[in-house]
Amino acid sequence: MPTAAHPDATALTDEELRSLDAHWRAANYLAAGQIYLMANPLLTEALRPEHIKPRLLGHWGTSPGLNLVYTHLNRVIKARGLDALCVWGPGHGGPAVLAGSWLEGSYSATYPDVTRDAAGMARLFRQFSFPGGVPSHVAPETPGSIHEGGELGYSLAHAYGAAFDNPALLVTCVIGDGEAETGPLAASWHSNKFLDPVHDGAVLPILHLNGYKIANPAVLSRLPEPELDALLRGYGHDPLYVTGDDPDTVHRALAAAFDEALDTIALVQRSAREDGAPERVRRPLIVLRTPKGWTGPAEVDGVPVEGTWRAHQVPLATVRENPDHLRQLEQWLRSYRPDELFDADGRPVAEVLACVPEGSRRLGASPHANGGLLTRALPLPSLDDFAVPVDKPGTTLHEPTRVLGDFLARVMDDTRVRRDFRLVGPDETASNRLQAVIDSGGKAWQAGVLPVDEHLDRHGRVMEILSEHLCQGWLEGYLLTGRHGLFSCYEAFVHIVDSMVNQHIKWLKTARELPWRAPVPSLNYLLTSHVWRQDHNGFSHQDPGFVDHVLNKSPAVVRVYLPPDANTLVSVTDHVLRSRDYVNVVVAGKQPCFDWLTMDEARVHCARGAGIWDWAGTENGGEPDVVLACAGDVPTQEVLAAAQLVRRHLPGLAVRVVNVVDMTRLMPHEEHPHGMTDFEYDGLFTPDKPVIFAYHGYPWLVHRLAYRRAGHPHLHVRGYKESGTTTTPFDMVVRNDLDRYRLVMDVIDHVPGLAVRAAPVRQVMADARARHHAWIREHGTDLPEVAEWSWNA
DSSP, X not given: OOEEOOGGGSOOOHHHHHHHHHHHHHHHHHHHHHHHBSSOTTOOSOOOGGGBOSSOOOOOTTHHHHHHHHHHHHHHHHHHTOEEEEEEOSTTOHHHHHHHHHHHTHHHHHSTTSOSSHHHHHHHHHHBTSTTSBOSSOOTTSTTOOSOTTSTTOHHHHHHHHHTTOTTEEEEEEEETTGGGSHHHHHHGGGGGSOOTTTSOXXXXXXXXXXXXXXXXXXXXXXXXXXHHHHHHHTTEEEEEEEOSOHHHHHHHHHHHHHHHHHHHHHHHHHHXXXXXXXXOOEEEEEEEOOTTTTSOSEETTEEOTTSGGGSSOSSOOTTTOHHHHHHHHHHHHTTOHHHHBOTTSOBOHHHHTTOOOGGGSXXXXXXXXXXXXXXXXXXXXXXGGOOOOSSTTSOEEOHHHHHHHHHHHHHHHTTTTOOEEEEESSOTTTTTOHHHHHHHOEEOOSOOOTTOOSEETTOOEEEOSOHHHHHHHHHHHHHTTOEEEEEEEGGGGGGGHHHHHHHHHHHHHHHTOTTXXXXXXXXXXXXXXXXXXXXXXXXXXXOTHHHHHHTSOTTTEEEEOOOSHHHHHXXXXXXXXXXXXXXXXXXXXXXXXXXXXXXXXXXXXXXXXXXXXXXXXXXXXXOSEEEEEESHHHHHHHHHHHHHHHHHOTTXXXXXXXXXXXXXXXXXXXXXXOBOHHHHHHHHOSSXXXXXXXXXXXXXXXXXXXXXTTGGGEEEEOOOSOOOSOOHHHHHHHTTOXXXXXXXXXXXXXXXXXXXXXXXXXHHHHHHHHHHHHHHHHSSOOHHHHTOOOXX
């Protein structure tokens, strides 16, 4: 049967009850005031239309419940001396969280012009959802937040990410019943199978069931309670239920639920840390049922509002025009008795603040919600320790991600005590050749273990679950609270988190503009098992478009790297792990790849971002006739093979080979900090010579990045064009016209004067492509001249 939290289960005194209710009423008043008022904040005179905002924006429905949680969190934080963080999941709950932080003083500490008095209250009200003000949802501008209130579905994953390797932290997470219907949130309940009670903090989910979303009932709120209870217990929780619409009863019940939940958490942690208890036990969860829009207007224009979907946004919509609505708004606001809650100067009275903690224990002042304050630089090893020897370019092969795995394993080893580095991925770490990291860090796991299992570790820091959403959410919460990490994923399936990375990029862009937010470690993607070497999985696993998606976002935040070999991959990874406030996308293969650059050369080339490979070209100090450019490991190999064919068949042609590691270098300097000036770009690619560019992804991206360049009319890009299947590795590039033979044909087609003179050479290249098609259908393998190719120029 469901467990109810009864009012008599706590020793809440009448004085504590009055203080909690006063704080809650004050927060409700401030939340409603933010939605409606632009003047007369303390109602010192009768409300008039000019006191009301001309555009009423915001969401009232969720605010009373969030205010209730904020109030009761204050009590337990202060009483128990807790370090706590709250992730506010319901969309557009900004009025409540802003109200709580203003009452506790953390908002005024962050924004000194919004003082904790009548003048500051007026500013708080006016700025909300107002031009030049603050958003209606919990946002980077909100002190104490690590979560964008509009991104429904990710709150619980963020909460667990914040708790990992934070043993003294309590992370509460309010989950709206609409949010609870999303796929990412449904998967997030399984995060408790990864929470280590020894090294991690605690997560206390609070499922707030107020019954409705924007216009429809919420699914979980309509489940019979035994069915809901069975669901939550099946997820591994012990639910505590708080239900009602009488404030005194709900206050007592919620206080009891918090006390019981926190006592249970303390017992679980003590048993694991002091007694070594190995068993995973059920974790507490609070189910809070209160009416949507509680304490607001019960009816408007003869239809019910409180407790219905009509309370979701603005219950009284025509206050300026409708005298009855204006009168009803004033009655509503005065029902909180603001004259009892604020003194004549607009400051909260002592009773309102009696439950509020002090200093950094205030929810709006937690350093964990401004994680850059807690960030320590990673102890990264010397790159020389992992350098692949390269005596001559293109003669030896290594699996780049396997080499990187050794580098990351050292990072994992060197953070074994401080525990501030994690690797996440959807069950692909070993597949992506990063096995060494597992050997070092172990795979986090708190569920059952069988004798056949390998590397499962209750204290592990490699996190694998077949949900890209959870991997992303965990890592975001981990990074935003000041730690470091890497997300390894198959290139085609990282698109699952497109919306999540959108929100994270927006968060970082805004946070960078706030002087009080300290820079946090970057979100780093390693995309491997990529489009050109998914020949065995086929078309479904072939999609290089995540780079296009990311490069549409804020130039201040996004970076994209395509290292062509093992040494450049290690160098790039060293760079991105040192960076702050970026989203870095690194694309590299896991299959054997030629080694082109020594580690010293790789450092210089990666720092430059794009450069000429003199040893591969035939300029000999002169001006090139054609530029062969490449970005990505497979395109680089094909360009160098094409350059070798040009040497052999067109020995008088001056060829320049350019390799691009940092894709944002192609952008104009005015549009991206890494972008080249026109002078730099023309010096590298020339303003008037044909450029044959072999690119890892969709070719139109290169055109988009370089469209303003003088040489753009001479730019011809080859890349992936949605032609894939289960086939041989070389056939993948042939199918998409990225192969060496096609590139030589492009040189002949675009260098003036070659079309006639080199027609026999072009025919040889076309014949080679035809021979390839016949060969693979007979032998099932690539042509020997391709499979056995190396750089022998």
